[in-house]
Amino acid sequence: MFNKKQHVDFQGQSKLGVPPYNNTDSTSERAFRKTSNHCPHNTACEGCSSRHLSLCSALDRDELKDFSKISIDYQKEAKQIICSEDEEAKYLYNIRSGTVRISKMLSDGRRQITGFLFAGDFFGLSCKDRYNFTAEAVTNVDICRFPRTKIMQSFRDYPNLGERVFDMTRTELDSTHDQMLLLGRKTAQEKLCSFLLAMKEKLGRLEVVAENEVDIPMSRTDIADYLGLTVETISRQFTKLHKKGLIEMEGAHKVFLKDIKALSALAIGD
């Protein structure tokens, strides 16, 4: 695969499941220790530590060293734009830490967030030569960027890597179908329950927190635009779940899921 190629662009997002390694703040340190999916070479090597994250386990150490050379790392502050719709799609991005939102807009400002991405996820893998989405930092983020032409060559050079990314793209496609069911057919309450459980699942792999605690990084507006609702509805549904005794809040962003079973049932409309 990838021996010859015309389309070298990118668009796609996938959960890669390997949190940042060389991040120095304590949360991320703990986060790294939590996952079992760290540097597969058992050496905390340079490649794994800084360049490509989740992709590293598809490569051996020497391959990794070469592969790392084509990327650059940098930061974006919360609310900054990483790339915009219709901009030339030059790069594949891999998130090393923080939260990113991927969105699309209608001309009158209506916005749909198609996904939230976390440490280990990548995006920018499309077949078009322009991004057809906007990516923005929700929190401060560490990013790793690969020129799309070069990474397409890497997929050819390292078939395991290409195969890994293909796997992740298919997994991502699966989850967009779940999201379509949510957007098209679930009620506001079902949507919010599904969201909270999905966040617990995703963030649970990256952060060490109490069993049923979820630290939601994004605003109510973001949640609304992700679930196809308004801020007001999100707020009311939080209140409703609280009154039912299913969740406890601490500020607007820390949620304790008091009854996972009941929330799961609500999430699928049982």
Place this chain on the structure above:
Amino acid sequence: MFNKKQHVDFQGQSKLGVPPYNNTDSTSERAFRKTSNHCPHNTACEGCSSRHLSLCSALDRDELKDFSKISIDYQKEAKQIICSEDEEAKYLYNIRSGTVRISKMLSDGRRQITGFLFAGDFFGLSCKDRYNFTAEAVTNVDICRFPRTKIMQSFRDYPNLGERVFDMTRTELDSTHDQMLLLGRKTAQEKLCSFLLAMKEKLGRLEVVAENEVDIPMSRTDIADYLGLTVETISRQFTKLHKKGLIEMEGAHKVFLKDIKALSALAIGD
């Protein structure tokens, strides 16, 4: 790529753009002549004519002959199930002619159709070992089926083929994002206009019909479940577009788009 592999399952749908070749009814004959993307070996060879369709241009004639051996062709009548959610995911399916719907359900019967597939499209490409969707024949369909284990090996044997399928998967992922924007943020009218234009686009490649004619193969209920609306709303929106003079109907399934420009504007909320 695809030199070694653990996950060999499938889930995904992609537009491949090559209509059936050896189909004998006149519509399909014309359809075939319409596309320029036919047998790339200029021989109307056995492989291209019956087994794999859209994938054939990624292979030379000998490769194609081998590749064809792993598939079997068969038919399904309208309304029959091709594969079901939670059933063991043994096959990748390629549609040779007809229309298929891919859907997901909630336990109380609410249904979301995540996509309609036509000649040249494939599905069943997931990372899970069970399908997480149901595929049903909307019209009578000719299908070509590949055991997933064997086709994964084919991707390794013929890198061009694997790369082609990867491309198609990414394209499919792109279009699911457009659909999420539609489901989450568009009004009923915008949804129907978007749908009609998308159908014109897709079917226009497969059928020879008058410039602005669209022959919609699916029922109002299917359209509703695809757009996240009810049958009644679909019906009312058809009437509304007709009264505005933007479309003309002939029976419930033949639509003439009288003003593509206006419909396009309505589709994106301008």
Place this chain on the structure above:
DNA sequence: CGATGGATTGAACTGGTTCAAGTGGAGTGG
């Protein structure tokens, strides 16, 4: 010709939106 099932139409209803006001916590500056 009556039966069956999809499509349309009408009328009442409602979940979620819209608009508007109020609350609370973090940051700023006097």
Place this chain on the structure above:
DNA sequence: CCACTCCACTTGAACCAGTTCAATCCATCG
């Protein structure tokens, strides 16, 4: 350290797009 501002969030009340329920139409088929 307090007052002031800002902005995200919450709450309330009126509204409405789309749903629900019910009746009817209409094409096909035995």
